[in-house]
Amino acid sequence: MSDKIGIYVCECGPNIASRVHIDKIMEDLAKLEDFKDKELVIKNHKLLCSVDGKKFLEDEINENGFSHLVLAACSPRDHDTTFINVCKKTKLNPYMYRIINIREQCAWVYSDKDVATEKAVRYIHAGMNRVLYQKPLNETELDSNPDVLVIGGGTTGIEAALSSAGENRKIFLIEKEENLGDLTSKLKELLPRQGSNLNVLKQRISDVQNNKNIRIFTNTELESIVGFLGNFEIVLKNKKSDETTELLVGAVVMANGAELQNPQELTDFNFQNDDNVFTAQEVEEMFSQSDKLTLRNGNEPKSVALVHCVGRKDLGYCSKICCNYLQKIAHYINEQSNNIEITEFYKHLCLPNKEDQEYHQKITDKVNFVRITDISLCGTELNLTKINGENSTLKPDMVILATGIIPAKDNPKFAKMLKVDLDERGFFNEAHLKKDPISTNTDGVFIAGTTKGPAGISESILQAQACAGKILTQLIPGQKIIPEVMVSEILEAYCRGCKTCLDVCGFGAIYFDEDKGVSIVNEAICRGCGNCVGSCPSGSIRTKYFTNPQLYQEVKEALR
């Protein structure tokens, strides 16, 4: 088939028409030397994105049977999608079309109409050069599995499982320990933001156990995972029996939680195991089990010091929940006895929820709050500097430490398996901190709870529900998945097998074929970012629709 190129110049009302010579553009294009053996149809329209304009374009494409199409109009951010959709209604493959921005880049930026016109001709000419090198691309459809693997059987994982499970969606919930919801069972009470009824949380454990769409694997770890959104092949392994289970899922929720820092590893906090120094978690557990705070010898302490922000200096971030749970512990102690002197040592109070300040104020007249700039511990002896610069030493009967939340030790292992990035602290990284905070750089892998950073119970539950929201919208039972079309491809003959592309791929879309000794792109995962193209020392990779010849043809005219 010989080339027949349609070229349509949009006037954008007065926006383009009043700032360039439309007729001159069309005349100059018709006279192009290098296109004189090509059949060109060059027309203008008042407003191509209007209902009339779109119909006009559709009819023109159908009547003329173009092999290529160039539209000179506005920014592709405004109407590229509009015109792709017009092409889709016709026989023309949408990847045989190119939009050229003569509004923002020509009409609007020059006061001299002739200069704008000349530049517009060049840009359109560049686009005409380019389209000749474009190839039709076709969307493919992939089957997808709606089932979900949830890693971690704590409060977060349980919530993710319960919110995602349904008649047409099975959930596989794995927990490496013996029991589900371990941490919750160690709490005495909840904070105001978390509701007043701890039984609600405990009820969730039996809910998940009784849900016929949720299969629970305790003592189980993830052995391997390969695949992409809608199609992950996973192998689970029982730690005790070594028995393995192979499953297919469409998505993964990481809810493996976090750990607490060991204060004895901190240089400023020196104490032995038999000293009356406890972590807040140990105290919460003590209250939950015996409802009573006691020293190691079984007696009630007369004075207790609560220390905020332990280890924060080294961690470099706020653990977010400690100020609140120390208030809770102060409440417990005060309920136990009015005679116990409670002092809290803090630098800043972090009370970020609307319920927090009121809760804090309920305890302020029962607790001595001391603002400090520095603190160190030797046994139960505290050496501190107050905000006003005074130094002081005191030795309460008991010291309770709010230690920092740190990433789980197995995060790096999971990150590697799931091809997901960790942040500089070792927590899982968000796809975008603000606009996509529970997705990761791998489609189909979601993160919730302390796996992505310090978080309280209510926040973790919301994040788990948000994961369910993503899964329920991205993996609809029976619906096919359409992967990106403009993906990278590797020319095997040129690939030297250096594996540089594997390192730069942010999506884990490239794997190495050991037999052939070449890298291969998994087109279902690739997003066409082009990182691999730039990194390849042998020039064996190209991204469809952005190949070197296409770009060269465009640039050579634009920069002439």
Next chain:
Amino acid sequence: MNNNVLIIGSGIAGMDASLMLSRAGKKVFLVEKLSLIGGKIIKNEESFPNLDCSTCLIAPIQQDILQDKNIEVMTVSTVQKVEGTAGNFKVKIFKKARYVNMQDCLGCGMCYPPCPVSQINEWEENLMEKKAVYVPTAGSLPNVPVIDADKCLRLNGTEECNKCAEACMFGAIDFTEKDEEIEVEVGSIIVATGFDTLDVSEMENLGYGKISGVYTALEFERLFSSNGPTEGKLTLRDSKKSPESIAIIHCVGRDDVGYCSSVCCTYSAKHAHFLKHKLPNAKIYNFYNDICLPDKTYQKFHEKIKGHATEFIFQADRNKMNIIQKGAKIEVSYIDKKDIKNSVLVDMVILANAMVPANSSTELYETLGIETDKYGFVASQTFRIGSVATSKPGIFVAGCAEGPKDIQSSVIQAEAAVAQILSKN
């Protein structure tokens, strides 16, 4: 059981929920009281902690919303009446006339210059004027102006002015357009009405409204923005000069409202950074009491700015801050860390004022029949921990309508609300 969803408010929470529900095949009615969508984020040129360009963050989302066939966007609209129960709500929406045809208008802006009327632009925090036919800010989406019927000489009956219509080359101005009452049927509702900031003009000790160099945080955001009233030039409203010294006051109104707004410490650090960037020789002070940095990334951001841009000064009592005009300068006096009264002289003060429930939201929450907490935010149901459910089945809440929070927490709530709706049907 009706599968349609009504979303009230088109900020980040409302937009995110709309797009997700549309992707799941639901019909969405997105109701917004202003003439543009996007919410508060677009008032900030750059958003913390990674200082990415807010427009670049939001514009693609706005475009996706406007081009989505499953989402019916209703701007200049408010919810009037809600009847029925979960699964079957009948909602009456009052859609004000825009007087500009959305299909015909191209957003070229030719209609503004000839308009003879000037009025204060609230969207620009009252820092500039707009015409009776206007878009709230450059870059508004949808990029279609609205005519203020109270101010327009023709529509308010003052005279037969036709200047905007004459200037429009597309015949998009339509003075005959009428307000409409539209009834829609939906199965679920998401309340994403956002927040406003505390009116500080009543707080005598802060001098706001009397001392011209005292700004609110949102005013400063607009002042800094390149599409704002000064095109990003940091000049004071009276002297038109750049300030040489600036005090940023944290926790303004916190004890009056009774809660921490959780984002002010981080955006106040951002403001110090903005100032240092544009006015490298300026002296900047951040007056704080507690520093609240509730995300893994915020402390690093805070420390980076504390190190190079500003001096952080501890004030022992938030309520003893006093701001007065002293000659050409502004005196900021405070109780310092040694419990002694101290002061600095500056040219400009920026107040990080508390977040409060959105204006006129009380009425809306009554219309919806949902409970609020003692502060006026929507009460989420605490018997379901971490829930986005309101007191009324079928109605969910997301974002700052539930209480102060950052962008990511708003998005997470929106996505959680979507899960609640989709798992029900």
